[in-house]
Amino acid sequence: MGPTGFLGDKGGIGDKGERGLRGSKGDKGEQGPKGISIVPPQITKSPTDVEALMGASVTFACAARGFPPPKITWRKQSSKLPVLRATISDNNSLVITNIHRDDADTYICQAENVFGVKNAYATLVVQVPVTFISVPTEIVKAIIGDKVQLTCRADGYPLPKVTWSRPNGLPKGAVVTSNGSLDIYNISREDFGQYKCIAENSIGSQSYTLSLSPTGGEGDETGMNVLIGRQASLRCSLCSVPGFSFTWQRMGKALQSDRVQVKDCSVVIRNVVHSDSGNYTCIAANDYNGFSLKENIPLTVLGLPRFTSVIPFSAVVKSGDNFSLPCKAVGPPKTSVYWSKEHVKVTNLSAVATVRISNVSKSDEGVYHCHAINKVGRISVTTRLAVLRFKFDSPPPLKLEETVGNTVTINCAARLAEGLPTAEVSWKVPCGRSKSHYDIKADGTLTITKASPWDSGIYECTAKSFVGDPITAKVNVVITADGQKNLDWRDTDDSCSGFVQSSYNNTVYYAVAASATWDKTKYYYCPNGFRWACTSETAVIFTIGYYYGSGGHDTLYRNKCGWNDYLYKNYQRYFFRFRDSFQTNGHKHSGKSHRYQVEYSSSTSYFAGIVCLKD
Structure with a gap:
């Protein structure tokens, strides 16, 4: 067998085979635990209306269901629940003991959980026994x-x-x-x-x-009281005794009046007036021996009361002053007086009534009546009290938004009344701006020509008069280029979105800048709903001259929100500036306590951002 040959090249991937058969279905898993139903509050037992006698005790029952279980509270529709006499029982019923007349009202059972609120209502009618009040x-x-x-x-x-x-x-x-x-x-x-x-x-x-x-008698009785305008008949008791002639005197003088008719032992006075009151003397002289007898017969003319004090048609009082006006009237018969305003008594019934008002205000204005009363009847005299106070012709708006370059006019005229001269008005302009920058008229009008962002801020006008305390109005002016604040200067990338609320004062916020270099000529806008703070108004908030420890403890920004010590985005950041810092050099230090006082530095480096206040 010859030697093994060289390893050939790796072959290509073959064609994909056919899909295999689906496996059998697995066993069904166990059923999970039953979920919890979320249910808004539902009243299951509503309180019912109750009618009870004053002094009794009443109970209003109320029940509700829901999940989470609702909390049940009670309240009275027009005022607070009676103190000490109203209690909530363990089953959420409202119990009121020893009910008073003013407990009559609608009572509300409120069931509440995180998913809603349900109310149920019941009315208490208090039965009150009869008592005489006059x-x-x-x-x-x-x-x-x-x-x-x-x-x-x-x-x-x-x-x-x-x-x-x-x-x-x-x-x-x-x-x-x-x-x-x-x-x-x-x-x-x-x-x-x-x-x-x-x-x-x-x-x-x-x-x-x-x-x-x-009272006394009618018009034909001896020693009597007679209504003014009626007829009085005076008769001497010796009339029935023969041998006497009669003459009449009043206050030692013979009777002389075309209203007086003397007939022997009687006198008739027609259409009596108050000046007819007095003692009338019947002088009976014996015709034979000159012996004479005298009899005094008193006559009192009764009439409506007569005012003896001068009540002016109107009275004008400066706001804040004290005011008093006495009222006196006489009879006969015995007369008493009292003052009322809009049908409500303001003084007690007495011989002399004086209405007294301390620190007069607008609510004291109105028509006052002095009433004089006696057994014959009553009369009244009226005076109108006007309170001098000055007010703005039309108060300036709370907020005024304008476009850069436009002319802005703020009216702040004040006067006592229509047609009278305007009061003296002074203006306080935003910090960092001089009054010479504005056109301020004698009538209180302030005009901004060619407005710039630096004209944004709080304008305060104060009107002074010889009447009462000065009045003030504030206007928050916002000047923008196109109706929107330019917030491009801000950095919002840290974990606090570049905007932190002071833990010492919840109206103060700190906005972080993208640049670590402060441009003294630049106007930095705070976010909507906020304005750039002044050094002075912040200095009165933060007055502590020391800060707590070191590191991130209670600091504005140091070691917080993703800052590494003072370092953020490769720049050291110390100073949060005010809108007038270019004049005052004031700042809040990012590494000091929230409550630490305002400090001062002219450096344009280490810029952290600005201090903002809620509008």
């Missing part, structure tokens, strides 16, 4: 021929119905008013006597009895 004295005096109102106001729930009764029936023409009072007109002798007021609701009833009796 009744006259036990004896009410009235003058024959006059009108009298017997007051009987009652409270409760349901609202009580008020009725009046009298043993021999109510006087003809007497009217029960909607507020429960009984009005009796043209009083006669037959109208005097006992009256009963009855107030009743579904809970029970209360009654009150008073007596209506005459």
Whole structure:
């Protein structure tokens, strides 16, 4: 056999064979565990409306299901749940003990889990027994021929119905008013006597009895009270004694008036006025022996109250000042006064009522009434209180966006009222800008000509007047080239997206720059919703003069967000700058504590970014 020959070249890949038969199906695997159903809250037991007597205890039941199991809470629709008297039981029922009238409301059962909220509602109606809130004295005096109102106001729930009764029936023409009072007109002798007021609701009833009796007498009685404008007849008690002649005097002088008629032992005074009040003297002289007797007969003319204090038609008060205005009126009869505003009493009933307001504000404006009351009736006088305060003609907008190169005008005129001169207005412009850069008019208008990004920032106008405290308005102005902030200067590649919130103050943020060199002439925009901060406003936030430890502990950016110590993208970065840093050299150091104070350096190197504040 000869020697083995050389190994030949490797042959090519043959044709692909036919696909083999499919193998048999494997055994069915075991069934996995049953999954958990996620279910939003569902109320399974809703609370029902309750009507209960004041002082009782009530329970509102509520149940719910869902997964996760919902949490059930209770609240009152118009205010907070009663303190100490409202408790939540173990089965989530709301229990209110010793219910008060103001507990009447709608109560809300709320079931909540991470997948939703369900509410159920129930109303509490509090039944309140009848109580009287305004009744006259036990004896009410009235003058024959006059009108009298017997007051009987009652409270409760349901609202009580008020009725009046009298043993021999109510006087003809007497009217029960909607507020429960009984009005009796043209009083006669037959109208005097006992009256009963009855107030009743579904809970029970209360009654009150008073007596209506005459005051002094009617126009033909001796020693009497007579209504102004009526006729008074004075008669001497010696009229029936023969042998006497009679003369009459008042205040030591003979009676002289075309309204006075003297007839022997009587005097008739027609259409009496207040000046007719006084003592009238009947002088009875014996015709035989000259012996004389004197009898004093007092006459009091009753009338509506008369104001003795001057109440101006209107009063003007500066905002913040104190205001007082007394009111006094006299009778007879005895007169009391009180002040009200919009039908609400602001002073108590007294001989002299003074409305007093400290630190007057806009809410004190309005119409004030002084009411004078006596047994004859009541009168009122009105004064209008106006509060001087100044306000902006039209407050400037909170935010104003404009395009670079345009003219921007901000109006900030303020005055006391239409037609009056404008108040003195001063402006505070964004840091880093001088007021000389702007056109500021005497009427408070500020104009920016050929606006640039550096004109962006907070503008604050302050209006001063001799009335009250100054008023201020702030405008956040944003100047952009095309309606969008140019944020190309930013770097957002680190793990914090180049934007970190201060852990010391949640309004302060730090935005990282792409370049590590600070361009003092460049305006760096903060992201939307933020503005570039000033040195001074940040300096008052961060005042701590030391920082915690070293390394990354509580630092702004050092060793955080992917930074290696101060190194990020091959550059050391220390300084976060303010919009006016080109003037102040202020900065926040990336390696210091969040709360560490503002520092100062003029270096344009080691630029980290800028400090931003929320709008």
